[in-house]
Amino acid sequence: MRALSSLLVLVAVPAALAVKTQDFKTCTQAAFCRRGRALSARAQENPSWSSPYSIDPSTISVLPGQASFTAGVKSLLYPDVKFGLDVRVHKDGVVRVRMDEVNGLRKHYDEAASWALIAEPDISPEIKWSVGKSDVRAVYGDKKDIEVVVAFQPLKVTLLRDGKEQVVLNGRGLLHMEHFRTKESAEEKLPVEQPQGDDSQVVMQVNSRAWFEGETEDGYWEEQFGSWTDTKPKGPESLSIDISFPNHGHVYGIPQHATRLSLPTTTGENAFYSEPYRLYNADVFEYLADSTMSLYGSIPVMHAHSAASTVAIFNAVGSETWIDVAHPTPRSTETHWISESGILDVFLMPGSTPADVFGQYTRLTGTPALPAHWALAYHQCRWNYVSSDDVRDVQRRFDLEDMPVDVFWLDIEYAEEHKYFIWDKKYFPDPVDMTRDVEAVGRKMVVIVDPHLKRAASYPVYQEAQERGVLVKSPGGSNDYEGWCWSGSAAWVDGFNPESWDWWTSLFKTAPQGDKWTWTESTVDTYIWNDMNEPSVFNGPEISMPRDNVHYGGWEHRDVHNINGMLFHNMTFQALKARSDPPKRPFVLTRSFYAGSQRFGAMWTGDNLGTWEHMAVGVRMVLANNIGGFSFAGSDVGGFFGNPEPEMLVRWYEVGIFSPFFRAHAHIDTKRREPYLLDEPYKGIIRSLLRLRYSMLPVWYTAFREASVTGLPVLRPHYVAFPHDEAGFALDDQYFVGSSGLLVKPICEKGATETSVYLPDDQVYYDYFNHYAYRGAAKGKHVTVPAELEKVPLLIRGGSIISTRERPRRSSPLMKYDPFTLRVALNAAGEAHGELYLDDGVTFSHQDGQFIWREFVATSDKKARGVRISSRNLAAQKPSEAVDGVALATYDIANSFVKEMLGVRVERVVVFGLASKPNKVQAGGRDLYWEFTPGVTASEKRQGTTSVLVVKDPDLSVTSDWEIVVQT
Structure with missing residues (x-):
């Protein structure tokens, strides 16, 4: 379900709306993206362009018996600002490249990888670094066919196989980590040309930075979007890095976008899109069926493929990120990643097959969880089944029409005043008995629990969160943040606060726990749907939380935005796992996600439309999520918005039965469209389709077992199944x-x-x-x-x-x-x-x-x-x-x-x-x-x-x- 600009209880939802693109930024409206793209433009315009970042050879330190080395990095733009580089090779051949500012005025956010990774990877003890006059390099692999080369001046990292470049970092000189500074001491930049000649960088002066950074300070300390002002108390801190795949003509991944699987270009004269791909988890109402706009989740992993090999990168950054894609030749790809904050922390996966890449990535972030068997069956949902009797009647009608179904869902209207966990007893007077009736024939209930908590003295969940200090703070960090969502005035649980985890787990206990509030009006077979966890804030910038809000540890929301939804998903997964002994496998559906979310449950592609275009792009989006490691994915069957004609609805069920996650869902303003309501022959066709899905559950479950062990996706596009067939x-x-x-x-x-x-x-x-x-x-x-x-x-x-x-x-x-x-x-x-x-x-x-x-x-x-x-x-x-x-x-x-x-x-x-x-x-x-x-x-x-x-x-x-x- 999506957020509206006002509450359902106050304003009726219009029957036909369209995405309000003005609610969401373009690159030109995001200062750090403008700066990054301008940097790229200057590089293209200047034939003698060269990166100002270089390694100081005297600082290189190779740890004995370790496949890693560290070095100091300097920028000719700012001689007094120091950076540190750490390059290491893992046991499985993955190369990790990290760079951060050293002893800066503040600390760049460096915890994104810790949330995504299942553990700190083991470093290979067999790698031997060779330090030369112009580079550091290592050769490894069973056939000694892989080589990583770190060039000193300018700094460049290259991964090669059989002497061919596979991945190149900073090959085009677009690396730029904006250092921390104070507004009062910001130095004037003089608009001079980049010096020419072989010794140009050696003689370059500090005041000649304009050729690289531009002549003006663009949005360094404050930025306007609509009526919102982002105060940016830390100043500029964006990160730009170019990542090239010189011998790979196709790139895939970086979900979530409503685009083709093989990502089209965003730059150059023949660009397919004019905007970069955006990773910024957002609640996008009725999203476009063909766009680079950010949607609900972000997985910054990209595969690059050719008939000869497959490689991949994982860019562990949690802030808003824009990615340009170009194909300078049909068999090569250049990408440019521009992030608002964070450190450089990139994992280079050498492949060389798709299966190798999936194994390397899931050894980092985890394989998909093996779901409960019933979770692969058919799920029936709408906003909303309005009462206990309604749920019972829907179940009765499925049985009467001899249609299989495993799960019934309840959207936000089950909760009194949208206070999650609290049943509206006027319409759901007997929630446990209702759930038991569903469970009597092996079925389950899923109910929605969103991260916003109604700010009300009568709501014990909010009161406990406030007392424990586990809510997100307003700018400055002294007060709990107040925003607007389904419940009206709301506060948000801060999953980055370790104190929130045990407390959140305690809420889901179905038996009394002393004086703690617990959800006694539920059962251990009541499962959870986490919606709105981007987070969605109705009255916030871009329908989300202000970037200068403060999370645990003093980190601003801008630093952790794309990770936020995964933490709420993870917390709920752990809570369901802990509520019974022995534990049952949790089922938690999430709308927002990040790298590693595959460990905690399922996702769906959000608030799609009942159109043929959305049906088609939903297939591509689910495939992209499988490439991103998140196999348990699906789109709302029938489309969330609209009233599909019978032919379209049948075709959508045909899509659904071959999706890993199979759920029908509909908006509150749509006509009821449970499959038993259709006339013949459509009703009979859908009955047969449902039975086909159930007959093939052994196929799906076996495929999920393989995914849970190897990381290979459940749905496999042709380049994965047949990697040599161009x-x-x-x-x-x-x-x-x-x-x-x-x-x-x-x-x-x-x-x-x-x-x-x-x-x-x-x-x-x-x-x-x-x-x-x-x-x-x-x-x-x-x-x-x-x-x-x-x-x-x-x-x-x-x-x-x-x-x-x-x-x-x-x-x-x-x-x-x-x-x-x-x-x-x-x-x-x-x-x-x-x-x-x-x-x-x-x-x-x-x-x-x-x-x-x-x-x-x-x-x-x-x-x-x-x-x-x-x-x-x-x-x-x-x-x-x-x-x-x-x-x-x-x-x-x-x-x-x-x-x-x-x-x-x-x-x-x-x-x-x-x-x-x-x-x-x-x-x-x-x-x-x-x-x-x-x-x-x-x-x-x-x-x-x-x-x-x-x-x-x-x-x-x-x-x-x-x-x-x-x-x-």
């Missing part, structure tokens, strides 16, 4: 689901009856529904596939085995003991592979080895002139890879969860592309019942309906090793 590098309207081999092409246009799907390799792809076989090509190929309204294009790549559960149930927990169907999609060699991961889906017992992890393999059997399909235990072979972040030294194949699941069987095996009709099909010497339909085989080079073998009820346990032999 034709797929810019694709962002189709994708693969994990390692399953499922290729999805959502339909996001009105009236479509067919679509073009790109097949990246010389392989057979089978239509999931009608078993039609399509053929790819060595250099990629587009094929036309049917896409009538009731059909989402879904292909299975040859060589894959898909595990599903086909019994319709009201909710996913009721499927726990249901049998499995295996779809074996043979490749041209008659082979296939797939995995299935299961655990209790609720607790953390999987971290103690309570799980099932099976591998299904189909191999060509020349002796039997057929195929062997087998099941084997992967966990016993790969115990260190089995669970999220926890390496098991041993794995007990007879663990208690396995024993509980002994009766769960494989009830059907479907084989696509078999070469000929079998003579017999056996398992353990038993003849099995089967049916065969002839058709195109996997090895043929033609398209058509494939052969299908259906093995019925082989009575094989999902927990044990077995083999099916198909003799032809």
